[in-house]
Amino acid sequence: xxxxxxxxxxDDVRMRGFKKRSTVNVVLxxxxxxxxxxxxxVISLHQANGRMLAxxxxxxxxxxxxxxxxxxxxxxxxxxxxxxxxxxxxxxQVVGKSLPGQGANVKVRTGxxxxxxxxxxxxxxxxxxxPVEKVEVDGDSIFVxxxxxxxxxxxxxxEDISKGQTILHRNRILRPQDIGLLASIGLDKVSVIRQxxxxxxxxxxxxxxxGNNPDDYRIVNSNGPMLEALAIRDGGHVVSSKIVADDEQSxxxxxxxxxxxxxISGGTSVGEEDLVPLLLAEEGELVFHGVAMRPSRxxxxxxxxxxxxxxxxxxxxxxxxxxxxxxxxxxxxLAGKNTEWPYISVLRKLDKKLVSMVGRTDxxxxxxxxxxxxxxxxxxxxxxxxxxxxxxxxxxxxxxxEGYEQDTEIEVFLYDQNGVA
Amino acid sequence: xxxxxxxxxxDDVRMRGFKKRSTVNVVLxxxxxxxxxxxxxVISLHQANGRMLAxxxxxxxxxxxxxxxxxxxxxxxxxxxxxxxxxxxxxxQVVGKSLPGQGANVKVRTGxxxxxxxxxxxxxxxxxxxPVEKVEVDGDSIFVxxxxxxxxxxxxxxEDISKGQTILHRNRILRPQDIGLLASIGLDKVSVIRQxxxxxxxxxxxxxxxGNNPDDYRIVNSNGPMLEALAIRDGGHVVSSKIVADDEQSxxxxxxxxxxxxxISGGTSVGEEDLVPLLLAEEGELVFHGVAMRPSRxxxxxxxxxxxxxxxxxxxxxxxxxxxxxxxxxxxxLAGKNTEWPYISVLRKLDKKLVSMVGRTDxxxxxxxxxxxxxxxxxxxxxxxxxxxxxxxxxxxxxxxEGYEQDTEIEVFLYDQNGVA
Numbered sequence: 001x002x003x004x005x006x007x008x009x010x011d012d013v014r015m016r017g018f019k020k021r022s023t024v025n026v027v028l029x030x031x032x033x034x035x036x037x038x039x040x041x042v043i044s045l046h047q048a049n050g051r052m053l054a055x056x057x058x059x060x061x062x063x064x065x066x067x068x069x070x071x072x073x074x075x076x077x078x079x080x081x082x083x084x085x086x087x088x089x090x091x092x093q094v095v096g097k098s099l100p101g102q103g104a105n106v107k108v109r110t111g112x113x114x115x116x117x118x119x120x121x122x123x124x125x126x127x128x129x130x131p132v133e134k135v136e137v138d139g140d141s142i143f144v145x146x147x148x149x150x151x152x153x154x155x156x157x158x159e160d161i162s163k164g165q166t167i168l169h170r171n172r173i174l175r176p177q178d179i180g181l182l183a184s185i186g187l188d189k190v191s192v193i194r195q196x197x198x199x200x201x202x203x204x205x206x207x208x209x210x211g212n213n214p215d216d217y218r219i220v221n222s223n224g225p226m227l228e229a230l231a232i233r234d235g236g237h238v239v240s241s242k243i244v245a246d247d248e249q250s251x252x253x254x255x256x257x258x259x260x261x262x263x264i265s266g267g268t269s270v271g272e273e274d275l276v277p278l279l280l281a282e283e284g285e286l287v288f289h290g291v292a293m294r295p296s297r298x299x300x301x302x303x304x305x306x307x308x309x310x311x312x313x314x315x316x317x318x319x320x321x322x323x324x325x326x327x328x329x330x331x332x333x334l335a336g337k338n339t340e341w342p343y344i345s346v347l348r349k350l351d352k353k354l355v356s357m358v359g360r361t362d363x364x365x366x367x368x369x370x371x372x373x374x375x376x377x378x379x380x381x382x383x384x385x386x387x388x389x390x391x392x393x394x395x396x397x398x399x400x401x402e403g404y405e406q407d408t409e410i411e412v413f414l415y416d417q418n419g420v421a
Numbered sequence: 422x423x424x425x426x427x428x429x430x431x432d433d434v435r436m437r438g439f440k441k442r443s444t445v446n447v448v449l450x451x452x453x454x455x456x457x458x459x460x461x462x463v464i465s466l467h468q469a470n471g472r473m474l475a476x477x478x479x480x481x482x483x484x485x486x487x488x489x490x491x492x493x494x495x496x497x498x499x500x501x502x503x504x505x506x507x508x509x510x511x512x513x514q515v516v517g518k519s520l521p522g523q524g525a526n527v528k529v530r531t532g533x534x535x536x537x538x539x540x541x542x543x544x545x546x547x548x549x550x551x552p553v554e555k556v557e558v559d560g561d562s563i564f565v566x567x568x569x570x571x572x573x574x575x576x577x578x579x580e581d582i583s584k585g586q587t588i589l590h591r592n593r594i595l596r597p598q599d600i601g602l603l604a605s606i607g608l609d610k611v612s613v614i615r616q617x618x619x620x621x622x623x624x625x626x627x628x629x630x631x632g633n634n635p636d637d638y639r640i641v642n643s644n645g646p647m648l649e650a651l652a653i654r655d656g657g658h659v660v661s662s663k664i665v666a667d668d669e670q671s672x673x674x675x676x677x678x679x680x681x682x683x684x685i686s687g688g689t690s691v692g693e694e695d696l697v698p699l700l701l702a703e704e705g706e707l708v709f710h711g712v713a714m715r716p717s718r719x720x721x722x723x724x725x726x727x728x729x730x731x732x733x734x735x736x737x738x739x740x741x742x743x744x745x746x747x748x749x750x751x752x753x754x755l756a757g758k759n760t761e762w763p764y765i766s767v768l769r770k771l772d773k774k775l776v777s778m779v780g781r782t783d784x785x786x787x788x789x790x791x792x793x794x795x796x797x798x799x800x801x802x803x804x805x806x807x808x809x810x811x812x813x814x815x816x817x818x819x820x821x822x823e824g825y826e827q828d829t830e831i832e833v834f835l836y837d838q839n840g841v842a
Contacts, residue, residue: 049650063635063640065640072690100625100638101626101628103637118690119735120638121638160807173837175810175836175837177737179650180643180644180647180650180741182646183631183641183643183645183646184737186632186635187631187632188631204521204522204540205523206523210608210609211607211610214484214486216486217541217542219605220605222605223601225600225601226598226601229470229596229600229601233471233597246521269539314540316598320601385601386602388598389589389598416594
């Protein structure tokens with residue numbers, strides 16, 4: 001503690017900037033190696049859609065559990081329909097009715113049939129169902145107009161699912177129809193990989209919480225609410241989102257709180273007030289600090305125990321960029337989702353030159369134009385949050401590129417979650 | 422009531438099937454004309470991501486609200502840096518410090534500078550910020566090594582957002598960065614279009630609720646949980662999901678409950694127990710009943726007041742199909758989402774012939790094969806829910822097609838919400 005306090009004194013060397021920045025790819029490669037499988041939890045089927053199954057699910061029952069009719073029609077003995085046609089209608093006596101959920105209290109014998117509804121149990125003695133369209137009805141008699149083969153229109157016991165069958169395998173992301181399937185075999189709970197527990201911290205004495213008007217020299221924390229929305233979108237459970245003062249004790253406490261992913265915004269650079277990287281290095285490991293990208297060059301990643309800590313610049317645009325590049329990807333990985341961007345991408349021609357620098361990755365907000373072209377938005381002001389709300393999406397200029405000439409076709413990632421641009 | 426009871430008697434004419442089926446397109450065209458804008462509600466920013474803004478949002482404040490530094494460096498008078506270079510370093514006296522959230526209680530005069538952090542207020546008298554990299558520091562003095570223009574590295578009042586500016590327009594689907602922007606101007610609530618209120622009813626005396634084991638002739642309601650997951654995925658609020666017995670009074674009550682969208686599964690065909698279409702026709706309007714599609718030919722749509730009622734076949738696969746074609750689309754429309762399928766589509770070659778029929782739309786579950794081809798799954802048994810969990814997705818054969826030859830490239834819609842196949 002003593003030595004770090006000394007370091008935190010007015011330190012002009014540190015203010016000179018990062019000694020060396022890591023490339024985006026080096027950080028991504030490292031991130032890919034991190035993060036084991038999270039533990040599991042049992043949840044209600046109502047909450048399970050989109051979650052990752054933790055265990056194989058084996059059915060304890062047959063579906064159907066009884067032979068059942070697949071049609072509205074007549075349960076009968078197939079042999080009784082031999083030779084039947086529109087010109088040779090064979091009569092049968094209707095001796096009962098089988099409805100879904102109820103058996104027919106009658107046995108089908110030669111010369112008789114039981115009226116049956118879709119889903120109803122096949123009565124004893126019957127071995128086929130003739131669809132209702134294939135008979136003429138006259139009181140309690142029917143006239144069969146078509147031959148039907150044995151077993152026809154009957155769902156056999158276990159035909160859909162057999163007892164002992166593994167119906168869904170672990171690591172599957174559950175779909176709505178899986179929820180239905182799980183219910184059908186008698187479950188209303190399921191074991192899934194728990195959601196990544198996310199904490200969000202915005203540092204800065206100047207920050208007010210949402211709902212306050214910005215006043216004098218204070219501004220409202222916008223990174224917290226934005227990161228919360230992003231984390232929830234990507235499958236995280238946000239345990240807390242709070243503002244922490246720029247002091248050693250408060251930041252240290254925030255760094256040590258239990259979770260899977262901590263996103264801490266502000267105080268990440270190398271300025272006098274930027275305590276976060278120093279304290280993280282003391283409490284755990286500061287793996288990367290300073291990335292060759294624009295915006296977000298002060299982004300960083302560290303580890304304390306099994307928790308990953310993402311240093312996220314305080315500038316709102318840089319914050320969004322750092323989330324999109326690093327913490328979002330890791331969060332989706334832990335949540336068992338596709339780690340790629342959850343944005344739909346389209347190809348568009350640049351309406352003007354887009355200049356970048358070799359050795360640096362650029363995250364460029366762009367606007368779609370009516371002539372099917374795309375316009376990079378003025379790059380100045382990483383702090384201009386409104387530029388990300390005015391933008392339709394973003395493009396990336398990788399670090400081996402100097403940018404693109406006018407009319408180059410580039411890939412644009414659309415912010416709109418509907419993909420409607 | 423009296424006359425419908427008569428109709429509900431054993432009625433063999435009705436059991437013969439649908440007189441006429443509508444095409445999928447006719448139903449879709451009609452659906453497109455339905456559904457006005459829902460009313461609005463005020464919700465917390467925490468819940469607002471992905472929701473549709475009901476009103477234009479006008480900022481009551483300037484952002485920034487004060488001139489603030491965009492860099493770590495020194496606030497000074499630009500004229501004092503005229504002619505400065507590495508070879509002509511100009512000295513200034515550092516007279517104070519400006520930190521975020523705090524003003525510097527000192528005025529900058531010629532020959533002086535104030536140390537300043539990113540985001541901190543520009544002290545009186547200063548008109549530019551020189552980045553920290555452009556000075557040499559010696560105790561309380563700095564030596565300026567570069568000329569800086571007036572206004573440089575200062576964010577002006579209202580540069581991001583100006584008071585009175587409309588920052589977001591009504592009908593926008595809110596994005597995470599919008600949530601941040603709304604917070605930054607002092608809001609913690611926002612007026613959005615309310616979610617479509619959805620009720621889900623599964624009819625059938627044979628149905629047990631989730632958590633029960635299927636027994637004897639009874640089966641567990643799987644359509645309810647599946648439809649619930651689908652409706653939530655697509656932005657609906659599920660008010661209730663319940664099982665209703667196959668009797669007139671219970672179904673009538675269910676039809677009359679208040680909501681925007683009622684999905685009622687089972688009892689939709691033309692069999693003896695299929696009361697739903699008849700009761701809907703009595704209480705409101707049965708607009709369509711019977712669609713030229715497979716599965717789901719007994720699907721239908723009706724109206725009671727401003728509520729749309731979707732008749733959904735009881736067979737689980739047909740249920741999923743009817744949701745995908747009709748109720749899901751309408752729900753997404755009311756929720757302000759893209760009405761198109763929320764499934765990623767890929768092109769794949771058929772590994773075998775896919776046969777359909779002119780005049781009928783087919784919803785074909787398919788499996789992706791390792792050789793980049795796609796296999797249609799056996800079409801038999803619309804009741805086989807496991808076929809939709811085994812399928813990777815589905816393809817559609819429109820009603821003007823007889824199907825496709827082997828090796829035809831077809832569009833496959835992937836069930837996996839991650840688009841990972």
